[in-house]
Amino acid sequence: MSPTTSTGVLKLASGISTLPDAAKAVEHVCAQCAAGLGSGSMTHLALLFFTSHHIARAEEIARAVRKELQVECLVGISAEGVVGGRTEVERSPGVSLLAARLPGVSLVPFATDEILPYDESTPEGLSKLARGFGADEALRASFLFADPFSVPAAGLVGAMNKARAHARIGSIIGGLASASEKANGNALILDDAVYRAGLVGVSLRGPVRVDTVVSQGCRAVGPTFIVTKARKNVILTLGGRPALQVVRELVESLSPEDQELLKRGLFVGRVIDEYKDRFGRGDFLIRNVVGVEESNQAIAIAEVLRVGQTVQFHLRDARTADEDLALLLDAQQLREPPVGGLLITCNSRGTRLFDRPHHDASAIARAFAPQIPGEAAARGGQSIDPGSPTFPLAGFFGAGEIGPIGDQSFLHGHTACLALFRSEPKA
Template identity: 25%
Template structure:
């Protein structure tokens, strides 16, 4: 069964004005509406409890999940660093979802619904970037769902990093688990492209041969900085400060059949000892490649991802959730809402909400500079 959805969004000076405008766009609610998604800018975070209470009272929907964000997303629209709110409600089959947090655990492994479906098949999650070992929490949660698949993002705010999960929460991981009765399609898009020797060539993948914590001493048996300079080319090699802002470390995911990789920042360059440091621990034998971020690479990869998921769907989705990195949006695509408009133009004018995250979650890993799209089909 495909759930029915409605959505609304608005920008206003205060949360009550934004909520009223969003609800007017959302009404009438789908018959049997029982789950809501709410994403709100940090301008409203001080009154998040009042906002949630108002939504429950006005809609009658008791289960809500969501997050604060420096930017809020809706179909064809992004609100970055401005007061805004995006809402979406769905009418899901009974027993097909369960909101969870540290105070309310998801269904136990192997549990079944009355229809015989897996009670915990996949999950939409929101996390606190300040929590210890967030990658470990994500991996642990992935083991609690049958598919092993999570999607979501880390809350982003200059103030309080809040999550919504039938209450206003701070810290850890929360969200909603769906049963296998709910059909979804999900894809990830990168905001950079691996460096290659030439057009049509395979990415230049190196092996760490000596390292300490997050410091790479040798790549392929050679000083790491020498290899880095060769890969980035003469212009960037002469301006390492600029290179450190444009170039990222890509860590290929073992056994990925799509060439997937995690992106981590360069956090240090030691010209005297010819070392580089990245924002993740490394081990001898680990593969690594260098990637260049930029608008052209992001647009190309987003278009590739959208065509891939459109081909798999064969029709317009019922609704969607999108989690984009804070470093994307107009910063990467060159115009406000260009990223969201690409999604709408390729897949249709369906209900979609989300936010600009401080880290994006896909499957069992934490990413950066990516967009994670999930469609209800």
């Protein structure tokens, strides 16, 4: 696709609606986005998220959004819940929309036929895949949304990593549809087309910067271990000792509070960069422990491991998840303010994890929303106008989240992946 018009400034707007009628909900979110974008030319990119309540009218929704906002490229996906501004809508009707004007940016939309099947075993196969999603030196980000029943997402993301020209070009960010637990039950949108399986996405190339925050929300416990014997996703020995024995000794050493957290599950973090001298927050790819083999004194995890890799056990709880996201957002506040964001958060987060609603969305809003007089007044005991400006943010609760750890993207679980849009620094 050719570059958008080069005039104007990078601008994003978001909208969210809980109206049960699809037509009225779309009218509501489009009005919010139109007000946020202000007068100007067409909307270059719109990302649309909607709950199962609106799947039957997905085609109508797509047409209405494109018409109301003069959208050049529309990408959408169905979800269990949606995010907009400071609000997270869970287990009830919802539509959210992120609209962007991206002057000078080339958009490369893609769907299943451009990506699947892929062959990562040959240079020719990787080149074909790279062309499918516009991966070259100008790539700034690829947004990938997929149906979990028809797309091998973990393997695909790995192949897309390989297909990128080099590791420093744009990251792959996205998530899996979560509106239905059945095959062909979800809906994916690309422009006017609606699919019940497969994938959709769009790549951004040119003068825009997309930075990422990937909050896995875990805390390491115990020492690191070297995998000394493994069979696919089964860890047989750690440091030369039976893996299950290591786990039992770790559990016995935990505080009563941490032993209580084990009811939420035990996780294994695999070190991404083995060349580092020390490992800390953000250095691990977190995976669930999914079972044990008593006969072999082994543990199984949701990841294939090889001998020589470094791992460390982790726990997850609401406090750790809150602290992890806050620290990552603090780091982003040291940089140029973003103009908007896309959030894909796990459907195991929200009120399933935190004791209050809107946790992730409100944390992002606090970090990046413009300072307004009402906030200052609130510190003096006065109320804040709920209609006051907030950070343009939209997204959804996914059945899996895609985002980078280091320079490679992965399919995650229990994670919040945030893409922040910033203007490209001038040379």
